[in-house]
Amino acid sequence: MENFGHLLDGFATVISGHHLIIMVVGVMLGILVGVLPGLGAPNGVSLLLPLTFTMDPVSAIVLLSCMYWGALFGGSTTSILFNIPGEPSSVATTFDGYPMARSGQATRALTLAFVSAGIGAIAGVVMITLLSSWVAGFALQFSSPEFFAVYCLAFASFIGMGGNAPAKTLVSMMLGFALATIGMDTISGGLRLTFGVHDLIKGVSFLVAVMGLFGIGELLLTTEEGLRFEGIKTRIRPLDVLRTLAEIPRHAVAIGRSVLIGIWMGITPAGPTAASFMAYGITRRFARNASQFGKGDPSGIVSPESADHSAGTSALLPMLALGVPGSATAAVMMGGLMIWGLTPGPMLFIERPDFVWGLIASMYLGNIVAVLLVLSTVPLYAAILRVPFAIIGPIIVAVIFSGAYQIANSTFDMWLVLIFGVAGYVFKKLEYPIAPLVLAMVLGDKAEDAFRQSMLMSNGSLSIFWSNSLVASIMGLGILMLAWPLIGKVMGLRNHVRRSRQNPSTAS
Amino acid sequence: MSEENKRHLSRRAMEIATAIATAAAGGAICYGAIEIGIGWTETGPAPGYFPFYVGLLIIVGSLANLVRAISIRDWNTEIFLDIEHARPILAFALPLVGFMIATLLLGLYVATLLYVSGAMIWQGGYRWWVATLGGVAVAAAFYCIFEVAFQVPLLKGPIEGWLGIY
Structure with missing residues (x-):
């Protein structure tokens, strides 16, 4: 009940003409970056971040978070109309969304996607409303060793649950940590890893890395694959929207299950992409008639969409309450919080309740605004995608480099973006995950500080990470996560053996 | 071949x-x-x-x-990259590097103008005056968004100085 009072205060902060305009602008820009190739949610938020340095933190976070919601919706739009996922997390939406749109039911496909996404997002926010104070209160008991253990858990689950080769995740993540240490050392004040390069003294901003890895890298991939936007021309017919709305309750089970998957994957750092694939897979497995999947089955649209969006919103819970973001975009936003002078984590709930609850309230409003806006502006954005790449490509590049320059008024950063762009291209093609690198860059300093302080407390003994039941259980969970691929293999092997005993003909 | x-x-x-x-x-x-x-x-x-x-x-x-x-x-x-796919990448990446160099010499606005117009002429097949208009429009839009609306200065070069823009 206490949370409910806070939430009302939050609404009082956020409901104003000024903030509503910011929401609309944020969502519109978000849909734009979600729709455009090469620009995604992490990138869009990075580009917008330097522009918010002078804004007050509540307005700034409303703008950035609404851009995030908009980008998630924009990604679904291109998946359905163009068969091109605007975001990695909307890949699963193409499986059934595009076939349904191609069979002349574009409005139905879009409405299903947007409404289920909206339901997923709202479910995520409800979860945050209910749990955030509790998690933050719990985290208030944490001191440095516990925080370091939480970071370890987050990174261990990336390695164990990420789905990529564990060694590749490890390399990517550690490169992020190394990049974070470049420049001035926060404790001793000395320079680290600058190798005499003057421009490295200020460090390497995570924004530069995101712009290069996600932006330029993605553009290089897009040009390689060759852009063919054979979109489906569509008008949103209000009658079809209403008819589809009436259909939604029939998918309640699929949506409910996917929302739960999404919330879980969002809180843990598995993120929206993994959530959408998992929800799609599970819905298909439980379907009475799986033959329609891939040909335009409605539950094949609502499942990945509701999971994607519930994961996207849920990712803000660990960011706010623990200071550990659950997705790359949440990581960028958390970096923003630190730039605005706020410290994400449990103390934020005590020091700046107006900020926390303003953000949570804006998540309710922002997602509703986003559903309405995206439904009414789909034709506009579809038209933007038909602009030839010869025009759109250079504009995106120019926007990215302008953004990179704004971070620190440095041309050196622009070269770094280029280097990160090439690295991003190679990493994506070789299946090195990029999100852990960004997360490590944002969390690097905090994780290192937590580690150093723990070491000071224990006089250099690693046993401090096992010194009480709280830190030991978090660490133990982390090790379990690290070992998960091995456990999975052993269990899989056992199942395989059992199945082949029961039914020798199907085992292969 | x-x-x-x-x-x-x-x-x-x-x-x-x-x-x-x-x-x-x-x-x-x-x-x-x-x-x-x-x-x-x-x-x-x-x-x-x-x-x-x-x-x-x-x-x-x-x-x-x-x-x-x-x-x-x-x-x-498994092929990582072959000549056929390398061409479009180079066609995209080389102008990009050119844009970077132009930025260092002429500032972001002029470089953006040249880059967008150039890509429109050589890759989009537009007539030169359409392309120039496009480039000017994009650079002007950047100016309005960054310099006027958000008041963040972008890198400027000698040409803006001659024109007395700043």
Whole structure:
């Protein structure tokens, strides 16, 4: 009940003409970056971040978070109309969304996607409303060793649950940590890893890395694959929207299950992409008639969409309450919080309740605004995608480099973006995950500080990470996560053996 | 021509090259960390303590990736990049580098104008005056958004100075 009072205060902060305009602008820009190739949610938020340095933190976070919601919706739009996922997390939406749109039911496909996404997002926010104070209160008991253990858990689950080769995740993540240490050392004040390069003294901003890895890298991939936007021309017919709305309750089970998957994957750092694939897979497995999947089955649209969006919103819970973001975009936003002078984590709930609850309230409003806006502006954005790449490509590049320059008024950063762009291209093609690198860059300093302080407390003994039941259980969970691929293999092997005993003909 | 199309970079070669590159980065990080001290000081762990182990883990991970790259057979025949796909990438990347150099010499606005117009003429096949208009429109839009609305200055070059824009 206490949370409910806070939430009302939050609404009082956020409901104003000024903030509503910011929401609309944020969502519109978000849909734009979600729709455009090469620009995604992490990138869009990075580009917008330097522009918010002078804004007050509540307005700034409303703008950035609404851009995030908009980008998630924009990604679904291109998946359905163009068969091109605007975001990695909307890949699963193409499986059934595009076939349904191609069979002349574009409005139905879009409405299903947007409404289920909206339901997923709202479910995520409800979860945050209910749990955030509790998690933050719990985290208030944490001191440095516990925080370091939480970071370890987050990174261990990336390695164990990420789905990529564990060694590749490890390399990517550690490169992020190394990049974070470049420049001035926060404790001793000395320079680290600058190798005499003057421009490295200020460090390497995570924004530069995101712009290069996600932006330029993605553009290089897009040009390689060759852009063919054979979109489906569509008008949103209000009658079809209403008819589809009436259909939604029939998918309640699929949506409910996917929302739960999404919330879980969002809180843990598995993120929206993994959530959408998992929800799609599970819905298909439980379907009475799986033959329609891939040909335009409605539950094949609502499942990945509701999971994607519930994961996207849920990712803000660990960011706010623990200071550990659950997705790359949440990581960028958390970096923003630190730039605005706020410290994400449990103390934020005590020091700046107006900020926390303003953000949570804006998540309710922002997602509703986003559903309405995206439904009414789909034709506009579809038209933007038909602009030839010869025009759109250079504009995106120019926007990215302008953004990179704004971070620190440095041309050196622009070269770094280029280097990160090439690295991003190679990493994506070789299946090195990029999100852990960004997360490590944002969390690097905090994780290192937590580690150093723990070491000071224990006089250099690693046993401090096992010194009480709280830190030991978090660490133990982390090790379990690290070992998960091995456990999975052993269990899989056992199942395989059992199945082949029961039914020798199907085992292969 | 057909000879040329067969030339390609295999996935395995690229995996190996990347693993070696990341291992080298790890080595550089360890070296940099050792320089500033990786031991214990009276104020706690030395500044290089944390980066040293980070670098070490990069080397370990890179070696694992290297072994994997050599042992997975399919990667030998999988193509990472061939000439056919390299062309569009170069057609995109070379103007991009040109844009960067133009930015350093002329500032972001003029470089954006040239870059957008140039891409429209040579890649989009637009007439020169349409392309120039397009480039001017984009640069002007940038000016309005960044300089006027958000009041963040972008890099300017000598031409803005001659025109007396700032």
